[in-house]
Amino acid sequence: xxxxxxxxxxxxxxxxxxxxxxxxxxxxxxxxxxxxxxxxxxxxxxxxxxxxxxxxxxxxxxxxxxxxxxxxxxxxxxxxxxx
Numbered sequence: 001x002x003x004x005x006x007x008x009x010x011x012x013x014x015x016x017x018x019x020x021x022x023x024x025x026x027x028x029x030x031x032x033x034x035x036x037x038x039x040x041x042x043x044x045x046x047x048x049x050x051x052x053x054x055x056x057x058x059x060x061x062x063x064x065x066x067x068x069x070x071x072x073x074x075x076x077x078x079x080x081x082x083x
Contacts, residue, residue, distance in 0.1 A: 009035060009043065027058040037062065 012034040029035040041051040
């Protein structure tokens with residue numbers, strides 16, 4: 001099997017890359033906060049919802065904080081106030 005990994009993503013993984021599968025590479029990079037969710041999803045060819053399932057299946061913390069929730073609530077509130 002041949003994987004084409006963009007250089008910037010490969011460099012972040014270092015020498016362990018040869019012993020990992022594509023999903024293992026992605027999970028490892030996410031656990032170490034080396035890749036963003038967007039980069040990982042693009043590498044795996046997943047949409048947002050499939051990526052969330054991947055994070056769950058591989059026990060990767062998406063890093064969504066209480067502060068993120070509060071920001072999202074404010075945006076939602078502003079959007080729906082105008083309706």
